[in-house]
Amino acid sequence: MIPVMKPWLGAEEAEAAAAAVASGWVAQGPRVAEFERAFAEFIGVPHAIAVSSCTTALHLCLIGAGVGPGDEVIVPSLSFIATANVVHHAGATPVCADVDAVTLNLTPESVRAVTTERTKAVIVVDQGGIPADLDAFASLGLAVVEDAACGAGSTYRGRPVGAGAALAAYSFHPRKLLTTGEGGMVTVQDEQTAVRLRRLREHAMSVSAADRHSSSQPVLEEYLEVAYNYRMTDIQAAIGLIQLRKLPEMVARRRELAARYQDAFSGLAGVTTAADPAYGTTNFQSFWVSWPDLDQEHVLKLLAGHGVSARRGIMASHLEPAYRGRSFAPLPVTERLTRHSVILPLFHQMTTAEQDTVIAAVRDAHGD
Template sequence: MIPVMRPWLGEEEARAASEAVLSGWVAQGPRVAEFEAAFAGAVGVPHAIAVSSCTTGLHLCLIGAGVGPGDEVVVPSLSFIATTNAVMYAGAVPVFADVDAATLNLTPETVEAAVTPRTKAVILVDQCGIPADLDAVRAVCEPRGITVIEDAACAAGVTYKGRPAAMAAELAAFSFHPRKVLTTGEGGMVTAHDAGVAARLKRLREHAMSVSAADRHASSTVTLEGYDEVGYNYRMTDIQAAIGLVQLRKLPEMVARRRELAERYQKALSGIPGLVTATDPSYGTTNYQSFWVTLPEDHPISRDDLLVRLAERGVSARRALMAAHLQPAYAHIGASLPVTERLTRDSVTLPLYHEMTEEEQDRVVEVLYDK
């Protein structure tokens, strides 16, 4: 079976994890701090806060933006459900907006249509590693005092206007889940520009302790921590961070290989009339975290039948994206999102991973050409 995704992990990551275990410090500690500094440098931001997942990172971003009960947050329905769930964690109200069919991302126009006087923030997703147009959406939001939070779950190694994705975002959250290009197994990272906000989020991810466990351990005197507000256990372990440091060094090579494979897919599939494939937007480059295609409306078989055919031929594929507003958990939120509904019905994620061979890719392409 050709997998839809396989992380590029090897001996170097195994040694790094082993060294962390043998050091005796396996919880959040010096390797987490090192990973935070290295990631901040790679993205070009002053502050990075390692967390247990992108979902918890988004929750912290919303807190950092001052989002609370009664506030509205505009989100794309066309995203993994965690984007919407994070809004609920903050006690706020998600408001669904439609997306662009070529990038799968929110646009200034779809955001504008969803904004109300109660809107406190917008979560802008770099869907499947395709950068969203941050500056254009901020131009709609900032005059209204609305914070734009970047859900950069898929965006490690992505560029926007020649810079790392999320570099300019006031707050952003990355994912290191195994389906992402850079993985630590589970885990995530928040990036921030404001030193005060970053310091608060670092406290909140560790139960809001006034002095971290690592700092207390390093102190030569007895240090008693305090708790000034309700916090969370959103910490990353040093074992995960050790793996992340290795993965971060490999990131440029991983992105380059994925872009090679994506270009090969694009050329191979160009003979299917009406098929839309993932590609770079005019203002940035994607890491092809996922390679998705949207079937033409007159395609001879449905998306679900194509998934069955692929599986029967030994190819693991997935629907490209879910639509949160069509799930039972959010069915009570009314939304008319024609582009989102078309994409979630007719799009497929094809296999793409660092060690994929041309022979494997040819097998995938062959199935799509079958009548």
């Protein structure tokens, strides 16, 4: 089967991980600190905090935004379920808003429609790597958290995605371009917030484990508040440093493949695909295709018959069992997109022959 995604990992990453193991420092340590510095420089922000996943990164972002019990946080339902779940982790209530049919992202209008006096923040997702129009949310009077889980390598108004966000969260899951196996990153503009979030990811210790172990004198740490174990390991960070250097090449290759898909499907009636917005560029972390009467189950089975592993369209969290029975505003665009779209294979090592197989299968499914 042609996979929907395949990480681009090789000898360099294996050697870097082995060197971390050989060093004897495998928990959070010097390689994590190096990865944080390199990632902050790449994005163009003053602070980056490596963590265990994008879910934990988003949780810390909400804490940094001051979200707590009694608050509401607006999220897109059309997103991986973690976007809504982290609102619960922060003790608040997720409120779902609809998305734009072209970018699959929230709009200020959709957020205003569900804003109440309890609304504290909005999580703006760069869905599938397509950057959200972050500046458009500045006038809403809400704390804005950017869920850039899929966004590393995308650009917004000429800068890396997340560069202008007060708080942003990234994922390094294998479905993303840059992977550390599991892992994530928080980027922060404010120094005091960064100091607190850096503490919170490590049990709120007054002195980090790395600093204690590297000290020549005994260090007695304190635990300043109830906190979490959200740490990344040095083995993961060693891999991440190699992946970060390869990221521009990954983006360039995926954009070539995406352009070929777009050209191949441009003449099919009613078909829309992932594409760049007017204000930025996407890394094409996911390449989705949709048409009005697309029968998802039929298309996925037909593609599988051609040897193509595809996925259903981006999930709608409010339709999942975890959120059934709760009251949400109507989300017609979200429900149409999640039911009438599929995600196609797209990965760095994809060959022309493999992509031709996918294109032929989609044409067959469309009835062309």
